[in-house]
Amino acid sequence: xxxxxxxxxxxxxxxxxxxxxxxxxxxxxxxxxxxxxxxxxxxxxxxxxxxxxxxxxxxxxxxxxxxxxxxxxxxxxxxxxxxxxxxxxxxxxxxxxxxxxxxxxxxxxxxxxxxxxxxxxxxxxxxxxxxxxxxxxxxxxxxxxxxxxxxxxxxxxxxxxxxxxxxxxxxxxxxxxxxxxxxx
Amino acid sequence: xxxxxxxxxxxxxxxxxxxxxxxxxxxxxxxxxxxxxxxxxxxxxxxxxxxxxxxxxxxxxxxxxxxxxxxxxxxxxxxxxxxxxxxxxxxxxxxxxxxxxxxxxxxxxxxxxxxxxxxxxxxxxxxxxxxxxxxxxxxxxxxxxxxxxxxxxxxxxxxxxxxxxxxxxxxxxxxxxxxxxxxxxxxxxxxxxxxxxxxxxxxxxxxxxxxxxxxxxxxxxxxxxxxxxxxxxxxxxxxxxxxxxxxxxxxxxxxxxxxxxxxxxxxxxxxxxxxxxxxxxxxxxxxxxxxxxxxxxxxxxxxxxxxxxxxxxxxxxxxxxxxxxxxxxxxxxxxxxxxxxxxxxxxxxxxxxxxxxxxxxxxxxxxxxxxxxxxxxxxxxxxxxxxxxxxxxxxxxxxxxxxxxxxxxxxxxxxxxxxxxxxxxxxxxxxxxxxxxxxxxxxxxxxxxxxxxxxxxxxxxxxxxxxxxxxxxxxxxxxxxxxxxxxxxxxxxxxxxxxxxxxxxxxxxxxxxxxxxxxxxxxxxxxxxxxxxxxxxxxxxxxxxxxxxxxxxxxxx
Numbered sequence: 001x002x003x004x005x006x007x008x009x010x011x012x013x014x015x016x017x018x019x020x021x022x023x024x025x026x027x028x029x030x031x032x033x034x035x036x037x038x039x040x041x042x043x044x045x046x047x048x049x050x051x052x053x054x055x056x057x058x059x060x061x062x063x064x065x066x067x068x069x070x071x072x073x074x075x076x077x078x079x080x081x082x083x084x085x086x087x088x089x090x091x092x093x094x095x096x097x098x099x100x101x102x103x104x105x106x107x108x109x110x111x112x113x114x115x116x117x118x119x120x121x122x123x124x125x126x127x128x129x130x131x132x133x134x135x136x137x138x139x140x141x142x143x144x145x146x147x148x149x150x151x152x153x154x155x156x157x158x159x160x161x162x163x164x165x166x167x168x169x170x171x172x173x174x175x176x177x178x179x180x181x182x183x184x
Numbered sequence: 185x186x187x188x189x190x191x192x193x194x195x196x197x198x199x200x201x202x203x204x205x206x207x208x209x210x211x212x213x214x215x216x217x218x219x220x221x222x223x224x225x226x227x228x229x230x231x232x233x234x235x236x237x238x239x240x241x242x243x244x245x246x247x248x249x250x251x252x253x254x255x256x257x258x259x260x261x262x263x264x265x266x267x268x269x270x271x272x273x274x275x276x277x278x279x280x281x282x283x284x285x286x287x288x289x290x291x292x293x294x295x296x297x298x299x300x301x302x303x304x305x306x307x308x309x310x311x312x313x314x315x316x317x318x319x320x321x322x323x324x325x326x327x328x329x330x331x332x333x334x335x336x337x338x339x340x341x342x343x344x345x346x347x348x349x350x351x352x353x354x355x356x357x358x359x360x361x362x363x364x365x366x367x368x369x370x371x372x373x374x375x376x377x378x379x380x381x382x383x384x385x386x387x388x389x390x391x392x393x394x395x396x397x398x399x400x401x402x403x404x405x406x407x408x409x410x411x412x413x414x415x416x417x418x419x420x421x422x423x424x425x426x427x428x429x430x431x432x433x434x435x436x437x438x439x440x441x442x443x444x445x446x447x448x449x450x451x452x453x454x455x456x457x458x459x460x461x462x463x464x465x466x467x468x469x470x471x472x473x474x475x476x477x478x479x480x481x482x483x484x485x486x487x488x489x490x491x492x493x494x495x496x497x498x499x500x501x502x503x504x505x506x507x508x509x510x511x512x513x514x515x516x517x518x519x520x521x522x523x524x525x526x527x528x529x530x531x532x533x534x535x536x537x538x539x540x541x542x543x544x545x546x547x548x549x550x551x552x553x554x555x556x557x558x559x560x561x562x563x564x565x566x567x568x569x570x571x572x573x574x575x576x577x578x579x580x581x582x583x584x585x586x587x588x589x590x591x592x593x594x595x596x597x598x599x600x601x602x603x604x605x606x607x608x609x610x611x612x613x614x615x616x617x618x619x620x621x622x623x624x625x626x627x628x629x630x631x632x633x634x635x636x637x638x639x640x641x642x643x644x645x646x647x648x649x650x651x652x653x654x655x656x657x658x659x660x661x662x663x664x665x666x667x668x669x670x671x672x673x674x675x676x677x678x679x680x681x682x683x684x685x686x687x688x689x690x691x692x693x694x695x696x697x698x699x700x701x702x703x704x705x706x707x708x709x710x711x712x713x714x715x716x717x718x719x720x721x722x723x724x725x726x727x728x729x730x731x732x733x734x735x736x737x738x739x740x741x
Contacts, residue, residue: 032226034267037238040238040239061580063585078240085239086245088249120578121578128575131575131584132572135588138233141233142233144585150406152405154405154533154534154536155534156366156537157531160530160532166571166588169536171408175259176242
């Protein structure tokens with residue numbers, strides 16, 4: 001994990017000098033609370049059977065191999081948090097319906113086959129959330145893929161080896177939409 | 185007198201006014217309506233990983249739906265940056281669905297200098313010559329040669345990287361070496377030049393250091409500049425102008441101070457005081473100075489002027505022309521092209537470059553060759569698709585995991601940015617409703633007209649042609665425009681012009697009707713051109729500050 005702490009880069013001396021001068025009525029002010037990063041919101045896990053089914057599903061979508069999978073990366077909790085604090089009603093209903101379908105499939109003799117409808121995976125919203133949750137988790141971003149928060153240099157077109165893993169970050173940030181593809 | 189000069193606003197242009205005036209020996213009181221921001225300490229999301237953010241960088245969507253209805257129209261508003269944007273519920277303004285304008289704002293020390301896109305292009309002689317000569321707008325009261333030395337002055341101080349490309353529609357400046365194109369961008373550059381009559385694709389010119397400049401360190405390529413930069417590697421008020429002003433010992437900064445209006449003395453035809461409101465206690469008071477610089481952002485400065493009533497006429501002292509509040513412009517932005525470029529699979533950029541490529545205006549340059557006036561450019565970049573592409577598939581399990589372990593295909597994106605014409609009916613006025621500080625709210629009305637719509641179609645068609653020339657597959661283009669404001673380049677509502685009957689400001693950004701009031705933010709723009717405007721605001725500010733300083737030294741002001 002190539003993760004250089006921000007503190008490795010000292011603030012410029014002149015920026016430090018600003019700290020003593022700018023402030024309300026020219027008085028020194030502490031860092032404003034508006035700039036503080038809030039903690040992750042607390043959430044209520046799904047009822048036990050649904051939580052267990054979601055655990056099982058994310059483990060099927062991104063399993064452990066030489067790196068941990070989605071279940072170990074805490075993706076179940078991520079989806080439950082997003083369900084409670086991020087989704088709108090229509091998206092919640094879609095997740096509920098997909099999880100119902102998944103639970104029904106798990107009760108059959110051939111869950112893998114029953115999670116599919118021809119070539120289509122029948123829980124696309126949960127699949128997408130699993131991917132977004134996994135690759136933004138510490139495990140997914142920094143063990144499965146390559147996390148380099150402060151590269152320190154730029155190589156416009158480096159040669160990559162077969163075993164190099166893709167970066168988990170980009171320049172602009174990553175947005176998430178649960179609008180089904182093809183919908184307006 | 186509280187200072188020789190009061191500067192209203194600490195963003196890109198206000199910081200420059202403070203620096204230039206204090207360095208010329210004058211005391212400056214800088215007023216910022218928002219909270220204090222301490223460089224470094226307050227860049228609290230800088231270098232945080234997604235899992236260190238409350239919503240992994242996907243944003244506090246339910247809060248945005250409630251309180252950030254306008255600001256969330258900005259692509260990518262997230263829990264990494266939402267503290268740099270205003271709460272719309274607490275900062276209301278009026279606009280209508282038929283003439284919607286998205287007013288994107290940040291109220292804190294440094295303003296939008298923290299969040300800007302850093303693209304730094306000069307206007308060209310052509311841009312100054314066209315205005316008022318082709319049936320749109322009025323002439324600039326200055327030409328390129330008036331501004332060229334000030335562009336150089338600004339570029340040397342802020343640190344702009346780029347190439348000297350020798351393109352008439354985009355004059356060269358004082359540059360550090362560019363970050364550089366990747367192999368796919370070079371491929372497109374060469375293909376477009378070869379197949380499209382020498383059309384140029386160049387390195388974007390941007391205010392991010394590639395060499396140390398004073399205390400400011402070169403870019404460390406973390407990527408999301410918008411979170412703030414503790415090494416001062418990109419230009420912001422915090423990294424550059426405010427420390428320089430502070431070093432003179434003549435700068436005083438007051439944060440959390442909202443300006444209500446200016447007190448006008450009709451007999452002296454000058455402003456005698458600034459009415460201010462404490463943002464927290466709402467206590468009102470006045471501050472005095474010889475000269476006032478308005479740098480409160482285009483609409484912020486216009487709001488202050490509209491609210492500065494001359495008792496004799498009953499209207500704003502600055503609005504004899506009836507141009508104040510009119511001729512609102514924003515860049516034509518939205519049309520784009522994106523395509524997959526086959527090959528180059530063994531290559532991958534390392535580090536997150538804070539800039540991209542630029543395609544300078546190629547329309548209506550030597551001859552009028554388009555069914556619309558003026559022109560547009562594109563910004564863009566090529567990159568490899570990342571793990572997010574997995575969401576489009578149907579695969580699960582080890583196969584999916586192994587597929588996403590490798591970078592995806594190369595994609596190239598270009599987005600247009602075009603000149604907007606000044607129209608009298610694109611305007612801001614004072615509404616009856618007041619804001620939480622008791623000031624009349626702004627009512628903003630903006631629509632795109634035929635010239636902009638024709639330009640948008642052309643942007644999409646040319647984007648497709650260039651992607652095709654580059655051998656792109658699976659390409660998509662768009663030609664639609666959203667509401668005005670989303671380029672976040674609003675400008676023109678207190679325009680410069682030689683004729684006091686048609687313009688608010690003269691050739692020195694001085695109010696025609698109050699010699700000691702200068703407006704040097706985007707409000708002053710006579711025409712928008714197609715280039716990202718911040719560098720021009722900075723150059724105009726430095727030039728006007730030099731003029732104001734000379735006038736004060738001569739005892740005229």
